[in-house]
Amino acid sequence: MTVLRLLIMSGFAVMFLYPFVWLLSSSLKPRGQVFDNAIPPKTWMFSNYVRVWQELPLPAWVLNSVFIAVASATLVTLTSAVVAFGFAYFRFPGRRILFGVLVATMMLPGAVTLVPNYLIWKALGWLGTTVPLWGGSLFGSAFYIFLLRQYFLGMSRDLFEAARVDGASYVGLFWRIAFPLARPSAIIVWIFEFQASWNNFQGPLIYLSFGGPSSYTVPLGIAYAMTMYSPTAGGHGDYQYVMVASLLVTLPMLVIFMIGQRYFIRGIATGAVKG
């Protein structure tokens, strides 16, 4: 039985891995052979990986993507932790109601605020910059606040009372005790947000499309390249460069997952079980 199961599971594993192998193989093919489904390529074109940097404004895209994702992830981790600690440690009137509101906002479909948020960023004068893509992180994010609060709630109150007696300020309680202790959860939040931001397509499509290609992120740039190389748009079908770029945008995510896997899976499960 176990052997049969392992065989079936291996079959599925091949199915899930095949598109990655296909992508890697296509990225190494010359123009006319990208679609020939040959694994390995008939003609090896390692030069694609050099040429792509001249063909497409890839350095600018990578820089934009890295900046936005790091800014988003770092800001949202810090602010969400501060707010989560506020909900977990302090007693103030309206705490329960406000936390209920926070949970309710997690259910709000993003489509509803898409248009007005665009107008808010316009009113603030930040259209045409990357600010709309990471500025929201300054205010924390409901799901992450929820996740981190759960973690803080498990900490001993005595620990904080003792620190108070020793003269620690509230900020000190958070920065010296709570936040360092919550590091496993903070890492989950950081990875989640980095992934969400790095993979984000609709946001850059709305906020960066109207600038020149050099202001794009990698995902938006790949979509642009797909169209640019398409024969209907006057391109020559150089999809091998799209494949190289697609591989490059995927690779950091796979590496982050491999390294942070244990934290990551736990975070997904916690979110689901509590939600």
Add this chain to the structure above:
Amino acid sequence: MPASTPDRALGGRARGQKRRRPSSAGRREAIAGLLFIAPWLIGLLIFTVISMGWSLMLSFQHYDLSTGVAKPAGLANYALLFQDPRIGLSLRNTFVYAVLAVPIDIIFALILASLLNSVKRATGIFRTIYYLPKMTPSVATASVFLLLLNGNTGAINRVLGWFGIPGPQWLVDPLWVKPSIVIMTLWGVGGTTVILLTALQSVPIESYEAAATDGANRVQQFFRITVPLISPTLFFLVIVNTIAALQVFDQAYLLFYRDDKASAPDAALFYGVYLFQQAFQQFNFGVAAAMAWLLFVIIMIITGIQVFVGNKLVYYGGDNR
């Protein structure tokens, strides 16, 4: 989560919490607490309260993006929702996709999670492999599947050909457009799988042992023990995945609407795509706002029905919470 909760954890209902404190200290603590949550409160005000209010207002206005002038429109934008045949079309497409994608995704995930759970060896490596597609940016998924699903040269039809099955024109034939997107979604089934695997692992082994002594076979055990015990997780997944399916955008846009010079099949016009077009290509912000509210109401109604039905079906353990 810390493994053991201390007696006086911050979240515990320890008696100590109720002890008297000097009121000035209490006030200081309350102010500090509000200051700590202030970032979220400000964000809530701007990006939820003001945003939703503005969205509601916009839906009753004709808004001109270039001048920033808004003229009252009465119910014109909402009336348009019923007159524009593409609204009905996009809603139908979206529902069909959701009805296909949500159950298939959960059933497939349940099969994978059960397999992972039943094998003691190498679970980790298989779990990693199944999850990897979920990490892949949608744009990379689209660029690969655009070519894998190609009716003439794509690898998927070639594999079908080995078995003598003539593959359809996935991305051209209106009938196969939605299944194409379901296939792309299924590649990322690992997210749902990992959540279900966690639920399966939390089912106590004793429940199976008891059932086995009662003579229940594996299939009976699965439907009488496993499914009820993981039903809260299944319920959660149905709701969350439905809400996501109703807002589907990336895959449809990347496969069919990326190139505004190429014509896209009507079958691929999803509500999220049409909303985006109205807002950011036609700049009909009033119509887009009305569309957003319609979607909001639809999502609330569907979620409401699911919660109502779910509460009758879901097993929450002895105390019924």
